[in-house]
Amino acid sequence: MGLSINVALIGNPNTGKTSVFNLLTGLKQKVGNYPGITVEKKEGDFRLDRTTKAHIIDLPGTYSLNASSMDESVVIELLLNKNDRDYPDVAVVVTDIENLKRNLLLFTQIKDLEIPSILVINMSDQMQRKGIQLDTAALEEALGTKVVLMSCRENKGVEELKKALINYRKLSTKPILDVASIDPPYFESLKTTFPNQSLFKLWLVITQDVNFANLDRQRVADTSNFRTQSNTNLKRLQQTETIKRYQIINDILKKTYTIDRTRGTDLRAKLDRVLIHKVWGYVVFFLVLLTIFQVIYDWSSVPMDFIDESFARLSEFVKSNLPPGMFTKLIAEGVIPGLGGILIFIPQIAFLFLFISILEETGYMSRVVFLMDRSLRRYGLSGKSVIPLISGTACAIPAVMATRNIENWKERLITILVTPFITCSARLPVYLILISLVIPNARIFGMNYQGLTLMGLYLLGVVMALISAMILKRFIKSNYKSYFVVEMPNYKWPLLKNVTLTVFEKTKSFVIEAGKIIFAISILLWVMASFGPGENFDQAETIVAQQYIDKQIAAEDLQYEIDAFRLENSYIGILGKVIEPAIAPLGYDWKIGIALIASFAAREVFVGTLATIYSVGSTEEETIKSRMASEQWADGRKVFNFASGISLMLFYAFAMQCMSTLAIVRKETNSWRWPLIQLFGMTGIAYISSLIAFQLLQ
Amino acid sequence: MQNLDELEPGITAVIKAFDIENMPLKLIEMGCLPGNQIMLIQKAPFSDPLYIKLDQSHLAISREIAKHIIVEPA
Numbered sequence: 001m002g003l004s005i006n007v008a009l010i011g012n013p014n015t016g017k018t019s020v021f022n023l024l025t026g027l028k029q030k031v032g033n034y035p036g037i038t039v040e041k042k043e044g045d046f047r048l049d050r051t052t053k054a055h056i057i058d059l060p061g062t063y064s065l066n067a068s069s070m071d072e073s074v075v076i077e078l079l080l081n082k083n084d085r086d087y088p089d090v091a092v093v094v095t096d097i098e099n100l101k102r103n104l105l106l107f108t109q110i111k112d113l114e115i116p117s118i119l120v121i122n123m124s125d126q127m128q129r130k131g132i133q134l135d136t137a138a139l140e141e142a143l144g145t146k147v148v149l150m151s152c153r154e155n156k157g158v159e160e161l162k163k164a165l166i167n168y169r170k171l172s173t174k175p176i177l178d179v180a181s182i183d184p185p186y187f188e189s190l191k192t193t194f195p196n197q198s199l200f201k202l203w204l205v206i207t208q209d210v211n212f213a214n215l216d217r218q219r220v221a222d223t224s225n226f227r228t229q230s231n232t233n234l235k236r237l238q239q240t241e242t243i244k245r246y247q248i249i250n251d252i253l254k255k256t257y258t259i260d261r262t263r264g265t266d267l268r269a270k271l272d273r274v275l276i277h278k279v280w281g282y283v284v285f286f287l288v289l290l291t292i293f294q295v296i297y298d299w300s301s302v303p304m305d306f307i308d309e310s311f312a313r314l315s316e317f318v319k320s321n322l323p324p325g326m327f328t329k330l331i332a333e334g335v336i337p338g339l340g341g342i343l344i345f346i347p348q349i350a351f352l353f354l355f356i357s358i359l360e361e362t363g364y365m366s367r368v369v370f371l372m373d374r375s376l377r378r379y380g381l382s383g384k385s386v387i388p389l390i391s392g393t394a395c396a397i398p399a400v401m402a403t404r405n406i407e408n409w410k411e412r413l414i415t416i417l418v419t420p421f422i423t424c425s426a427r428l429p430v431y432l433i434l435i436s437l438v439i440p441n442a443r444i445f446g447m448n449y450q451g452l453t454l455m456g457l458y459l460l461g462v463v464m465a466l467i468s469a470m471i472l473k474r475f476i477k478s479n480y481k482s483y484f485v486v487e488m489p490n491y492k493w494p495l496l497k498n499v500t501l502t503v504f505e506k507t508k509s510f511v512i513e514a515g516k517i518i519f520a521i522s523i524l525l526w527v528m529a530s531f532g533p534g535e536n537f538d539q540a541e542t543i544v545a546q547q548y549i550d551k552q553i554a555a556e557d558l559q560y561e562i563d564a565f566r567l568e569n570s571y572i573g574i575l576g577k578v579i580e581p582a583i584a585p586l587g588y589d590w591k592i593g594i595a596l597i598a599s600f601a602a603r604e605v606f607v608g609t610l611a612t613i614y615s616v617g618s619t620e621e622e623t624i625k626s627r628m629a630s631e632q633w634a635d636g637r638k639v640f641n642f643a644s645g646i647s648l649m650l651f652y653a654f655a656m657q658c659m660s661t662l663a664i665v666r667k668e669t670n671s672w673r674w675p676l677i678q679l680f681g682m683t684g685i686a687y688i689s690s691l692i693a694f695q696l697l698q
Numbered sequence: 699m700q701n702l703d704e705l706e707p708g709i710t711a712v713i714k715a716f717d718i719e720n721m722p723l724k725l726i727e728m729g730c731l732p733g734n735q736i737m738l739i740q741k742a743p744f745s746d747p748l749y750i751k752l753d754q755s756h757l758a759i760s761r762e763i764a765k766h767i768i769v770e771p772a
Contacts, residue, residue, distance in 0.1 A: 063728065232720065370749060484747055490756075
């Protein structure tokens with residue numbers, strides 16, 4: 001047993017804070033959520049020496065302690081709550097050598113909280129190239145801190161940082177700014193009202209609209225003469241605070257920091273000239289998207305097919321090697337396909353995050369925001385929403401995970417909510433079979449009707465996503481006013497360690513967190529399809545054999561009839577019949593009802609389920625299609641006609657019928673509220689549009 | 699004197715004043731203070747957002763805010 005200290009990693013975005021975190025913790029890190037909100041919580045452990053361990057939290061990037069987003073409030077909430085389990089013994093403020101002035105603003109605020117603070121100056125490998133000289137000793141003296149020069153790229157400074165952490169008790173906690181100087185009379189009255197409190201902490205409690213520990217909040221509310229300043233005045237005082245801090249920082253840097261402005265390369269200017277050019281910028285972005293698209297569609301299919309086949313083979317192996325019975329069935333038909341259904345997503349998730357983390361690491365993502373922001377902002381989306389929306393055409397799961405990179409909570413949430421409208425690849429087999437069934441294979445102006453319909457369905461998904469985004473923009477309230485201010489970071493080579501850790505972390509969290517929900521639902525669906533109440537299900541073989549006793553029927557065909565009869569009398573079959581009155585107005589019979597419910601496992605299951613229920617043994621698409629074409633209602637009308645076909649396509653276009661998407665939305669939004677809104681909202685839209693379409697067309 | 703969104707790209711200017719009462723604090727923190735240097739690097743298509751160099755920071759800001767920053771070419 002040794003000592004363990006709490007370390008908080010704090011810093012502006014784009015300072016390489018996460019690189020420092022990765023360097024310290026490696027694989028010993030855990031990514032979760034702060035309770036009740038969608039902000040990512042990264043923590044990890046590492047050893048300082050033989051007897052001391054450190055527990056480190058990588059706090060969200062922020063420019064100051066004045067929160068303008070939910071991510072930033074997390075930082076203040078922790079730093080003001082001494083009772084929090086994670087309250088730091090020592091803060092490590094990471095800064096970037098090139099932006100030291102702006103980065104020090106945050107440092108002075110942290111220091112004024114009287115938390116022992118270490119100043120890490122990152123990217124120190126750039127100093128020579130940029131012509132920067134720094135008097136570290138004088139800087140330490142002026143700020144009353146320990147300065148550690150680091151370079152994550154060259155793996156430098158880690159040992160020095162660890163040494164500084166071990167000796168954190170020796171750090172001075174003397175404030176840098178005399179807060180009272182912001183407005184002496186006001187702070188004097190504060191001091192009289194709360195004699196035992198730190199003035200700067202009080203000041204933050206007053207100005208920040210975040211959830212503080214109950215005690216402080218309550219006391220603030222209780223004291224009527226406390227909030228003697230109007231909001232406009234408070235804002236002005238905050239500005240004064242910032243100006244005063246900059247004065248101190250400028251004075252210090254004047255003595256310690258010199259930069260030769262003639263040095264330094266113009267890589268940024270050169271690359272920007274192309275990457276955000278009003279024509280070439282979009283061409284490059286289009287090519288980047290095309291590559292991502294190719295990779296998640298095309299490259300992923302190889303490992304995905306492999307996973308698919310391996311699990312099918314494993315199922316077969318279990319079936320033929322374990323004694324037949326309920327347990328074997330559960331393993332072979334429930335558990336193994338259930339696990340396969342989770343692992344099948346890994347290639348797409350891994351590839352997508354490989355690209356996203358490279359785009360983020362290089363600094364290109366900010367250029368995408370610059371190019372796309374105006375077009376997407378009017379829909380309540382962010383420039384970064386492009387990546388999730390485009391990835392959504394392959395699969396909504398990795399797409400929803402990709403929204404993590406959108407900083408603004410409201411824009412992130414809207415993107416998550418509308419992404420499932422985008423036509424994913426699982427809808428394609430359903431569309432293809434329905435189109436070939438009900439849309440004539442003829443041409444108009446040289447264009448094929450079937451092709452046009454498919455294109456129409458893709459467009460419909462995009463349009464629906466944008467319309468819903470616009471509606472959601474009005475209804476989702478955000479506490480934070482969003483002014484569009486985005487940093488355009490320097491271009492950098494991506495760090496391999498950061499990229500691989502992102503890919504690993506994203507994949508792992510999907511498998512573990514969303515995976516358990518997907519697994520549970522898929523087992524449930526399997527049980528519902530494999531069991532049924534009463535005689536009909538248990539005696540399926542005898543009953544069907546009785547029916548065919550006088551007829552000539554091949555043993556194989558008899559088995560198909562038995563399977564169909566079983567499915568009809570299983571729980572899922574019964575459920576299909578129960579919902580028939582509700583779906584009949586859309587033009588569906590109970591058999592389609594069963595396929596709709598089964599589609600919840602994955603939309604493409606639709607075709608296979610219909611094949612079973614129609615007792616078609618073959619999985620050949622032509623066979624299933626001709627069987628579907630001949631399916632009739634009791635009165636002789638065709639089940640699959642133009643009206644019901646269109647109605648079904650609309651249903652698949654709009655309905656939320658994918659449990660894996662619900663599971664990942666649950667994970668990403670950290671509550672069941674949003675996935676349930678999606679489930680009922682989207683399915684409601686689907687029901688109404690299918691109803692209108694069928695009633696008008698029939 | 700002119701507003702930032704009307705500044706010629708590539709020219710260094712000095713921030714003189716704001717013509718709204720409360721400049722978003724975020725921008726102040728980024729160094730958007732009277733006396734500091736500012737340069738419009740490039741406008742996005744449809745002139746929004748604007749890519750600027752403010753003090754030592756490179757930022758993209760909406761035209762809506764840029765309109766309120768009064769500058770004078772240095």
